[in-house]
Amino acid sequence: MMNMVKAKIMKNEEISPQIYEMIFLSKEIGEQGFPGKFVNLYCEDGRHLLPRPISICEIDKNNHTIRLIYAIVGEGTKQISHLRVGDKVKVLGPLGNGFTVEKGNGKNIVIGGGIGVPPLLELVKHLKGSTTVYLGFRCNPILIEEFKKYVDYVYVATEDGSYGHKGNVLELIKQHNPIGDRVYSCGPKPMLKAIGEWAKEQDLPAELSLEERMACGIGACLVCTCKTQGKEDWEYKRVCKDGPVFSRDEVIWE
Amino acid sequence: MMNMVKAKIMKNEEISPQIYEMIFLSKEIGEQGFPGKFVNLYCEDGRHLLPRPISICEIDKNNHTIRLIYAIVGEGTKQISHLRVGDKVKVLGPLGNGFTVEKGNGKNIVIGGGIGVPPLLELVKHLKGSTTVYLGFRCNPILIEEFKKYVDYVYVATEDGSYGHKGNVLELIKQHNPIGDRVYSCGPKPMLKAIGEWAKEQDLPAELSLEERMACGIGACLVCTCKTQGKEDWEYKRVCKDGPVFSRDEVIWE
Amino acid sequence: MMKPNMKVNIGGVELKNPVMPASGTFGSGREYGEFVDLNKLGAVVVKGISSTPWKGNPTPRVAETYGGMLNSVGLQNPGMEEFIEKDIPFLRSYDTKIIVNISGKTVEEYCAVAERLSSEDIDILELNISCPNVKEGGVTFGTDRRMVEHVTKEVKRYAKQPLIVKLSPNVTDIVEIAKAAVAGGADSLSLINTLIGMAIDIHKRKPVLANGIGGLSGPAVKPVAVRMVYQVAQAVEVPIIGMGGITTGEDAIEFILAGATAVAVGTANFMNPRATLDVVEEIEGYLQQYNIKNIKEIVKKVCI
Amino acid sequence: MMKPNMKVNIGGVELKNPVMPASGTFGSGREYGEFVDLNKLGAVVVKGISSTPWKGNPTPRVAETYGGMLNSVGLQNPGMEEFIEKDIPFLRSYDTKIIVNISGKTVEEYCAVAERLSSEDIDILELNISCPNVKEGGVTFGTDRRMVEHVTKEVKRYAKQPLIVKLSPNVTDIVEIAKAAVAGGADSLSLINTLIGMAIDIHKRKPVLANGIGGLSGPAVKPVAVRMVYQVAQAVEVPIIGMGGITTGEDAIEFILAGATAVAVGTANFMNPRATLDVVEEIEGYLQQYNIKNIKEIVKKVCI
Ligand SMILES: Cc1cc2nc3c(=O)[nH]c(=O)nc-3n(C[C@H](O)[C@H](O)[C@H](O)COP(=O)(O)OP(=O)(O)OC[C@H]3O[C@@H](n4cnc5c(N)ncnc54)[C@H](O)[C@@H]3O)c2cc1C
Ligand SMILES: Cc1cc2nc3c(=O)[nH]c(=O)nc-3n(C[C@H](O)[C@H](O)[C@H](O)COP(=O)(O)OP(=O)(O)OC[C@H]3O[C@@H](n4cnc5c(N)ncnc54)[C@H](O)[C@@H]3O)c2cc1C
Ligand SMILES: Cc1cc2nc3c(=O)[nH]c(=O)nc-3n(C[C@H](O)[C@H](O)[C@H](O)COP(=O)(O)O)c2cc1C
Ligand SMILES: Cc1cc2nc3c(=O)[nH]c(=O)nc-3n(C[C@H](O)[C@H](O)[C@H](O)COP(=O)(O)O)c2cc1C
Ligand code: FES
Ligand code: FES
Numbered sequence A, B: 001m002m003n004m005v006k007a008k009i010m011k012n013e014e015i016s017p018q019i020y021e022m023i024f025l026s027k028e029i030g031e032q033g034f035p036g037k038f039v040n041l042y043c044e045d046g047r048h049l050l051p052r053p054i055s056i057c058e059i060d061k062n063n064h065t066i067r068l069i070y071a072i073v074g075e076g077t078k079q080i081s082h083l084r085v086g087d088k089v090k091v092l093g094p095l096g097n098g099f100t101v102e103k104g105n106g107k108n109i110v111i112g113g114g115i116g117v118p119p120l121l122e123l124v125k126h127l128k129g130s131t132t133v134y135l136g137f138r139c140n141p142i143l144i145e146e147f148k149k150y151v152d153y154v155y156v157a158t159e160d161g162s163y164g165h166k167g168n169v170l171e172l173i174k175q176h177n178p179i180g181d182r183v184y185s186c187g188p189k190p191m192l193k194a195i196g197e198w199a200k201e202q203d204l205p206a207e208l209s210l211e212e213r214m215a216c217g218i219g220a221c222l223v224c225t226c227k228t229q230g231k232e233d234w235e236y237k238r239v240c241k242d243g244p245v246f247s248r249d250e251v252i253w254e
Numbered sequence C, D: 001m002m003k004p005n006m007k008v009n010i011g012g013v014e015l016k017n018p019v020m021p022a023s024g025t026f027g028s029g030r031e032y033g034e035f036v037d038l039n040k041l042g043a044v045v046v047k048g049i050s051s052t053p054w055k056g057n058p059t060p061r062v063a064e065t066y067g068g069m070l071n072s073v074g075l076q077n078p079g080m081e082e083f084i085e086k087d088i089p090f091l092r093s094y095d096t097k098i099i100v101n102i103s104g105k106t107v108e109e110y111c112a113v114a115e116r117l118s119s120e121d122i123d124i125l126e127l128n129i130s131c132p133n134v135k136e137g138g139v140t141f142g143t144d145r146r147m148v149e150h151v152t153k154e155v156k157r158y159a160k161q162p163l164i165v166k167l168s169p170n171v172t173d174i175v176e177i178a179k180a181a182v183a184g185g186a187d188s189l190s191l192i193n194t195l196i197g198m199a200i201d202i203h204k205r206k207p208v209l210a211n212g213i214g215g216l217s218g219p220a221v222k223p224v225a226v227r228m229v230y231q232v233a234q235a236v237e238v239p240i241i242g243m244g245g246i247t248t249g250e251d252a253i254e255f256i257l258a259g260a261t262a263v264a265v266g267t268a269n270f271m272n273p274r275a276t277l278d279v280v281e282e283i284e285g286y287l288q289q290y291n292i293k294n295i296k297e298i299v300k301k302v303c304i
Helices: A028-033 A074-081 A118-126 A143-151 A171-175 A189-202 B027-032 B074-080 B118-125 B144-150 B169-176 B187-202 C082-091 C107-118 C145-158 C173-183 C221-236 C250-257 C277-288 D080-092 D106-120 D144-159 D174-183 D219-235 D249-258 D275-289
Strands: A002-016 A017-025 A038-041 A052-055 A059-060 A067-070 A090-096 A107-113 A129-138 A153-158 A182-186 A206-209 A226-228 A232-237 A246-248 B003-016 B018-025 B039-042 B052-055 B056-059 B066-069 B087-094 B107-113 B130-137 B153-158 B182-186 B206-209 B227-230 B232-236 B245-247 C006-009 C012-013 C017-022 C043-049 C062-065 C068-071 C099-103 C124-128 C161-166 C187-192 C195-198 C213-215 C240-242 C262-265 D007-008 D013-015 D019-021 D041-049 D062-065 D067-072 D097-102 D122-128 D163-166 D188-191 D194-196 D213-218 D238-241 D260-266
Touching: A002 A028, A002 A067, A002 A074, A002 D007, A017 A090, A028 A090, A028 B153, A038 A067, A038 C082, A038 D080, A052 A067, A052 A074, A052 D106, A059 A118, A067 A074, A067 B066, A067 C195, A107 A118, A107 A171, A107 A189, A107 B052, A118 A129, A118 A143, A118 A182, A129 A171, A129 D219, A143 B182, A153 A171, A182 A189, A189 A206, A206 D041, A232 D122, B003 B027, B003 B066, B003 B074, B018 B074, B018 B087, B018 D188, B027 B066, B027 B087, B039 B066, B052 B066, B052 B074, B052 D106, B056 B118, B066 B074, B074 D163, B107 B118, B107 B169, B107 B187, B118 B144, B118 B182, B130 B169, B144 B153, B144 C043, B153 B169, B153 C068, B169 B187, B182 B187, B187 B206, B206 C195, C006 C173, C017 C043, C017 C277, C043 C082, C062 D219, C068 D219, C099 C107, C099 D194, C107 C124, C107 C145, C124 C145, C145 C173, C173 C187, C187 C221, C195 D219, C213 D219, C221 C240, C221 C250, C221 D062, C221 D067, C221 D194, C221 D213, C250 C262, C250 C277, C262 C277, C262 D163, D019 D041, D019 D275, D041 D080, D041 D122, D062 D213, D067 D219, D080 D238, D097 D106, D106 D122, D106 D144, D122 D144, D144 D163, D144 D174, D174 D188, D174 D219, D213 D219, D219 D249, D249 D260, D249 D275, D260 D275
Parallel strands: A107 A129, A107 A182, A129 A153, A182 A206, B107 B130, B107 B182, B130 B153, B182 B206, C017 C262, C043 C099, C099 C124, C124 C161, C161 C187, C187 C240, C240 C262, D019 D260, D041 D097, D097 D122, D122 D163, D163 D188, D188 D238, D238 D260
Antiparallel strands: A002 A017, A002 A090, A017 A067, A038 A052, A038 A090, A059 A067, A206 A246, A226 A232, B003 B018, B003 B087, B018 B066, B039 B052, B039 B087, B056 B066, B206 B245, B227 B232, C006 C012, C062 C068, C068 C213, C195 C213, D007 D013, D062 D067, D067 D213, D194 D213
């Protein structure tokens, strides 16, 4: 069940250069939220018509609040960053399929890159068994201490070397060569592709959360497709509705 | 000299149903303002591109503030009414020619209708000689006490009879048959047309402030024309630049 | 206050009100059905259907523009058999009319779809000869008056249901095209499809859409759409379904005054999932405000 | 940082930078001269000039639309004699190029204006065969390929200055029209003029414009304009002046990447009287950001 709400903003602050944290109040979205799902935020500035999809970073079911972390990359996210505490934001959600949280134990390898890191926070809170987290950033890492609250091992790579390993997260993983039962990942396309290939080599199942430009966000308009392996031939699936989380075998990388 | 400024809003309040008063700070516009001139306000909401022309109601040269009175009639004025004290509003002005304020004495007859009343307030402050003011409203008259501060005779007509004469302002004038040397008027087109004809019958010079839909507001685009009598033939003049104030003989009513 | 009569008639089919989604923006109604009671719409118009499955264009398929958007979906659809099997029973469970938008790469393909659908339980067919996002068929049929008449006439031979022809705005003379469709036997016309546009990412120095160009829709195009509906309404007798940038009931009234009997809501769904229903209610509000008892009283009632 | 080279060449005339106002939105530069140093513009393009004074259309002549506007000025102008007397000396006092937009009701009138101006001190002529707001001339010349070639060829016989032909977007095939203008001898093409649109006041139930229909301009039309510039640039060799919704330097870069050698700023002036100059500075900023030394390096450099 999706909800269209005008949600009260409890927080909307810059937490790192050009990175904002928003917390808004919504009982409905809070109750139905799930790791890997996302919401649509609407700018309502008259000029930008399409919603901005943002992943759920954390859900507080007791306080009915949803936390988002978003980067200012263009006009829409800039508009959204101007909203003040107490203002209402138009939100549609929760949307998408979310990650499959394994019921059983086992070893989880969770890999995030850049602005793909936030949705993994809610994920690790739900995972059973033991979890190792790898996070990659260009610079200015975020959320590291928070991940450490829930998992024992958090490894970080930064491209500028300001924190942890200097370089990208895949190098770090290949160095560590971690043993695990499954992989969860979210981040930029090239990283996901590499993670997918690595997981395949290791023969690990992997769930990858993709991004694509969207319009409706609910599966009706078919603009957000990604190439996947169908039964016989390849087919276009909808990132917003059939995803954003796909298994590594499904995705056909271009 | 026109100025494009981001002016700080000192006041923006509803003073009567659907009628707002805005006061903003601008030294430049304050210094060059003059009765009958107007300013362009920009909505800056992304969707409404064209400026909204609003007449100057009062100028406080000491405090560098400009006062406007405007009615909410559509989306643009509604947007503008949402601006808060301390916000900045984009303003271009002062624009247009303004009224000719006679240097000499004599009897001035000033006639306003509806949202055409506010610009006459700054005018009466500048007039020499004796001045009689006639104001017409549908209902909810505004600014009456303020006019009384500057002139001895203020007569009011309201269509619903809630204040003063019940009916329109022209009836009131025809009843009074005031004697004067010149007429100044601002209000809806049908009223101005009637005032123009009445002034002609009485053989009084009259200055009428017109309204027309505008784009540039400075005389460049030729969208705001009104039909006037030229030397030989009729011609279209620009309300924004050649007006908004025209003499009664110039205007050709349709 | 008494509810105004909102019923309108398209090619002999009575719709309970003049509002429907625009093809391609509403899937087959399943997704938006979570926000909108489909029983309350005049009709549901489904996305373009072809004889065999079409994959559509590569992604990205959408670019936001000032007050509008470009899409280059390219008529991705599962083909008529899957559509018939899955979507018709779903839609028939609602008390609304079903309008199926049909696509083809050749006149024969259009005819094949029309023929196959003629025995199915659907109410109206809409012939899309105006999609700018496919190389063959689509807009190439819709911009030449002889082709418009020809394809309409051919499809009409196979269609059992009334036929709407959907026109492209990317033409010099929309009236000529509209007349050609009517000459070919169209029972109704819908307009406008999208304007052809392009957006370039100046940092990557390449088009935002993988396909290069795409179709412009949304509020930005409304003045062009209203003008075309007006011009066509002056020239033909068949009912017109107006669309292009409708986001509110006020927008819909503009089209109706210009000459549209019914209206479709497209891009606005993406801005507001309840848009179709909001438009129904706002049209009703306008009629009540002016004490108009029957919506037909204002069709084409703009005074020039 | 070194200033990039912004010089461009239109039909043999060198402009110091690629930015000019769009005809009809800037008068003859006097009014906007209070906000913008005209010396800093590549050229000033004046409003459409005809042989005798034209009164234009009745008011209202403007309607605001979503992200755009409609105008129906109808080429009001004082005629060429008054223009020559009053405006040329004013403009010549600035260090910028003068482009005169010419209008006519007949081929003969266009030719008469071109002939009269050929002996005047102006740099370039722009032939407006695309105004949607006049009954005769204007858009009727601009939508038929044979007429476009014919009128261009005729005017070319009288014009001493290089000739730009300004194209209408209200056509099925912009490339065909562009090729016709070039075949007629156009030294450059400018596009787009306005799209034909309409807005209806639903409370008065009549068009907002006294003229009924008008020309749509502003950011709303940009995707259509960029697409047409792109298509035309792929097909002809002459320099293109791109316009339609440019409000920022980023918008201008989009047109330049699509294939425009220069750009014109129209409706944006009404939103921001400094718009032309802001666009100059923002283009410069973009070139510096990417360390591009000469603007010519990016003309038509969109990769598909
Ligand atoms: C399922 C999903 C989850 C996401 N989660 C997050 C998140 O948690 N935090 C975060 O910062 N960002 C997230 N993104 C990316 C975010 O949606 C874009 O950064 C944002 O839409 C950009 O909007 P803009 O107006 O600032 O940029 P502009 O470039 O001005 O936007 C123009 C258009 O392109 C679209 N667009 C631009 N970049 C992207 C992108 N990377 N992905 C999808 N659409 C894009 C916009 O939605 C808009 O329609 C997510 C995207 C998807 C699809
Ligand atoms: C010289 C001049 C002085 C004015 N002074 C005042 C004043 O002091 N107080 C006041 O309340 N109003 C004044 N007006 C009218 C005011 O400009 C309009 O009411 C306002 O622009 C409406 O904008 P909107 O977006 O709310 O309405 P909408 O109807 O949504 O506006 C749509 C478009 O029409 C134009 N428009 C609509 N109504 C008018 C109108 N009556 N005159 C001109 N353009 C219009 C708008 O500017 C806009 O471009 C003046 C108009 C002019 C020309
Ligand atoms: C994403 C998208 C997909 C579309 N797909 C179709 C289609 O399959 N068939 C069709 O006839 N029109 C299609 N259209 C055009 C719309 O039906 C409509 O004519 C157009 O978008 C104008 O209306 P709007 O401005 O309200 O969106 C599509 C439009 C969009 C935005
Ligand atoms: C008020 C107005 C008047 C115009 N007058 C003319 C004209 O006289 N001659 C002409 O060739 N184009 C004229 N145009 C068209 C513009 O030059 C330009 O082609 C069009 O507006 C698109 O650019 P824009 O979106 O930046 O405004 C006019 C446009 C507007 C808005
Ligand atoms: S965004 Fe519409 S189907 Fe995914
Ligand atoms: S509004 Fe442009 S000339 Fe008056």
